[in-house]
Amino acid sequence: MSTLVPAATGTGGVNGVALSVLIVLFLLVTVMGFWATKWRQADSMESLDEWGLGGRRFGTWVTWFLLGGDLYTAYTFVAVPAAMFALGSVSGFFAVPYTIVLYPIIFIFMARLWSVSHRHGYVTPADFVKGRYGSRSLSVAVSVTGILATMPYIALQLVGIQAVLEVAGVGGSSLLAKDLPLFIAFALLAAYTYSSGLRAPAVIAFVKDALIYLVIIVAVIYLPSKVGGWDHVFSAAEAKMAKPSAANPAKPTGAYIPNAQQYWAYATLAFGSALALFMYPHSITATLSSSSRNTIRRNAAILPAYSFVLGLLALLGWVAIAAGTKPIGLDGKPNAQLVIPQLFEDMFPSWFAGVAFAAVAIGALVPAAIMSIAAANTFTRNIYRDLIKPDATHAQEAKVGKLVSLLVKAFALIFVLTLDKQNAINFQLLGGIWILQTFPAIVAGLYTRWFHRWALLAGWAVGMLYGTITAYKVINPATKGHFGGSLDMIPVIGKMGYIGMTAFVINLVIAAILTVLFNALKVDSGKDETIRGDYFADADDPRVEKNVSMDAHLTTGTP
Numbered sequence: 001m002s003t004l005v006p007a008a009t010g011t012g013g014v015n016g017v018a019l020s021v022l023i024v025l026f027l028l029v030t031v032m033g034f035w036a037t038k039w040r041q042a043d044s045m046e047s048l049d050e051w052g053l054g055g056r057r058f059g060t061w062v063t064w065f066l067l068g069g070d071l072y073t074a075y076t077f078v079a080v081p082a083a084m085f086a087l088g089s090v091s092g093f094f095a096v097p098y099t100i101v102l103y104p105i106i107f108i109f110m111a112r113l114w115s116v117s118h119r120h121g122y123v124t125p126a127d128f129v130k131g132r133y134g135s136r137s138l139s140v141a142v143s144v145t146g147i148l149a150t151m152p153y154i155a156l157q158l159v160g161i162q163a164v165l166e167v168a169g170v171g172g173s174s175l176l177a178k179d180l181p182l183f184i185a186f187a188l189l190a191a192y193t194y195s196s197g198l199r200a201p202a203v204i205a206f207v208k209d210a211l212i213y214l215v216i217i218v219a220v221i222y223l224p225s226k227v228g229g230w231d232h233v234f235s236a237a238e239a240k241m242a243k244p245s246a247a248n249p250a251k252p253t254g255a256y257i258p259n260a261q262q263y264w265a266y267a268t269l270a271f272g273s274a275l276a277l278f279m280y281p282h283s284i285t286a287t288l289s290s291s292s293r294n295t296i297r298r299n300a301a302i303l304p305a306y307s308f309v310l311g312l313l314a315l316l317g318w319v320a321i322a323a324g325t326k327p328i329g330l331d332g333k334p335n336a337q338l339v340i341p342q343l344f345e346d347m348f349p350s351w352f353a354g355v356a357f358a359a360v361a362i363g364a365l366v367p368a369a370i371m372s373i374a375a376a377n378t379f380t381r382n383i384y385r386d387l388i389k390p391d392a393t394h395a396q397e398a399k400v401g402k403l404v405s406l407l408v409k410a411f412a413l414i415f416v417l418t419l420d421k422q423n424a425i426n427f428q429l430l431g432g433i434w435i436l437q438t439f440p441a442i443v444a445g446l447y448t449r450w451f452h453r454w455a456l457l458a459g460w461a462v463g464m465l466y467g468t469i470t471a472y473k474v475i476n477p478a479t480k481g482h483f484g485g486s487l488d489m490i491p492v493i494g495k496m497g498y499i500g501m502t503a504f505v506i507n508l509v510i511a512a513i514l515t516v517l518f519n520a521l522k523v524d525s526g527k528d529e530t531i532r533g534d535y536f537a538d539a540d541d542p543r544v545e546k547n548v549s550m551d552a553h554l555t556t557g558t559p
Contacts, residue, residue, distance in 0.1 A: 021354025033192030069205030074160030074364030084317030088254030134526030149431035463507030
């Protein structure tokens with residue numbers, strides 16, 4: 001570690017060495033993205049099973065890197081420590097317990113979703129909902145919610161790249177200086193995602209995760225020693241959080257340790273986020289690409305390694321406080337989202353700062369690719385085929401999926417370039433509230449057919465409406481804008497809590513009450529095309545091979 005001396009940059013100019021390292025590593029993964037077409041090459045990429053799910057044959061380690069690259073995004077790298085830096089543990093550290101709670105949950109239900117999806121050739125969660133409940137309306141509701149929730153998530157990956165470029169000194173008032181690098185990154189991402197599909201992020205995820213592990217481990221060992229040790233880090237964080245808030249001097253800046261009034265907020269935010277994360281289409285896409293149900297369970301057992309790294313990453317936000325990091329954008333305004341890139345540039349030599357910048361930038365490429373593919377799969381299967389062209393061939397589905405993946409990324413790029421970054425964050429928070437409302441239809445359906453399809457649809461609608469209106473009423477104390485957070489008072493209990501969790505409970509109550517009513521009135525509950533054995537099928541089940549090869553008409557069959 002003796003060679004790691006602070007860089008002499010950070011004055012607002014271009015960090016040439018760091019930028020060069022970033023560009024070299026970026027080009028490396030771009031080459032890997034295009035080469036991925038030949039990795040585990042199929043006879044044809046003209047189906048969503050091959051282009052959108054990688055042939056459904058990723059093993060334990062490929063799935064582990066893919067899921068890690070999918071769930072732990074560039075925005076995670078930027079936003080979690082930024083929240084710790086700006087507001088403290090309630091806003092930032094809740095991400096650590098929620099990922100710990102998450103993996104036992106997916107260990108229980110995700111293998112069942114994998115089995116029934118392989119048995120029937122389902123590509124998206126909305127496919128399963130349609131087959132389970134015989135309801136195209138409920139399927140469309142789930143698919144539209146998934147797409148809407150995913151779009152701002154993709155935009156935030158580009159925000160992560162922007163943060164790195166800004167700290168590296170790439171910016172200014174002209175299009176060439178400010179926007180062209182992001183256009184180039186978008187074009188390269190779009191090109192190799194179009195050609196290689198899910199194989200591209202699967203390959204790149206190896207590099208992305210290796211860089212992130214390297215950077216974080218070096219940072220947590222080296223940086224505290226440069227700022228006075230962990231005792232000083234925690235003392236500095238405690239002192240900052242106790243200071244009066246700039247937005248509201250009557251309140252402290254943040255929470256060093258959650259107090260009794262914040263317990264409900266912390267707990268509901270963590271638990272609700274845990275329930276929501278694997279409802280996102282990109283999480284399920286990465287899961288369905290695996291080769292067996294046991295692959296899913298093995299991953300649920302080893303993915304907590306990422307939670308450990310996430311905890312270390314979160315603490316870097318407090319290291320930045322002790323280091324006196326000043327995250328100032330090129331516009332001269334404070335921007336907490338820049339704190340980690342700025343910390344790295346201030347404290348590391350330029351070459352290692354470039355490696356850290358590359359970890360964040362490449363950390364944006366992997367989830368952005370998977371998210372765009374997942375949104376494309378969802379649109380193609382559940383809107384294009386179900387509502388527009390029911391007789392679409394698999395080649396036509398693949399073509400539409402590729403085109404939609406380009407449009408999704410283009411929308412995210414336009415969103416980032418034309419709107420304030422805070423809007424992207426606000427809509428991502430809203431997306432988490434929305435996607436949680438699909439949980440009853442998807443997860444409950446894996447275990448019981450008791451819920452009525454129209455009751456689930458009504459519960460979803462009420463949950464979406466309540467969550468959206470309540471989130472709209474939350475005012476950001478700094479900007480005075482709407483959608484200023486995801487916490488509000490919980491009805492009846494009277495405690496501050498996660499809006500998405502309150503909407504979820506209302507959703508379930510409505511669905512349960514209406515199910516009893518509709519069943520009493522003998523309202524048609526739809527046809528269930530699944531059977532009990534479907535939820536335990538594995539890759540060697542002959543019924544799986546028959547469905548995938550005959551019903552999906554794949555030339556490669558199952559591995």
